[in-house]
Amino acid sequence: MADRNIWPAAQPPPPGWLPAGADHPPVLPPGQPPRPVYREPHPIRTAPVLSGMGAALIWFAAFGFLAGDLLSYAWWTVLAAVTAWAVALVLTKLGDRGVATGVAIVAGLGLSIAMGFVTHRWVATLDWPLW
Incomplete structure (x- = not known):
């Protein structure tokens, strides 16, 4: 059986390697949170996104029926x-940025679907269908 290497335990860094006071956490004034809390000033919720998606879906359906x-x-x-x-x-x-997000998602998806149909026709007939 091969000899196993036994590694020594980790040694502390030499003196002067760590900055002064790094061996203990800084003392915060009472009542302060331990770290900053960042919050979005205008959070995007699910209901506005879904309503934007529904409005854009109706918009694309109306244009598609033309x-x-x-x-x-x-x-x-x-x-x-x-x-x-x-x-x-x-x-x-x-x-509302949530509604804008829903509209943009459906706009990108709707345009992708239409260009997929165009690409399919182009590949099938070797003729660009938009001119």
Whole structure:
């Protein structure tokens, strides 16, 4: 059997290595928390995000029903996404950031789905369907 290496216990650092007073925690005034607590001034909650997602879903459905073929569906979706992102930017500055987050999530998802259909048609027919 091979010899086992037995490592010595960790040695304390040499004198002067640690700054003065590092061997004990600093004393805080009474009533102070042990560390700072950072809180978001305007937290984003679940209900506003879901309401923003629902509003954007209705928005994209309304624009999608205007389309008659893939070309018009793609361009209507691009228009709906650009306007939804503009609304999300305004809501971020002036309104509820939770609603803006929901709108932006659905806008990105809706545009991704439309571009997925465009890409599928492009790959299947070797013809770019947007021009």
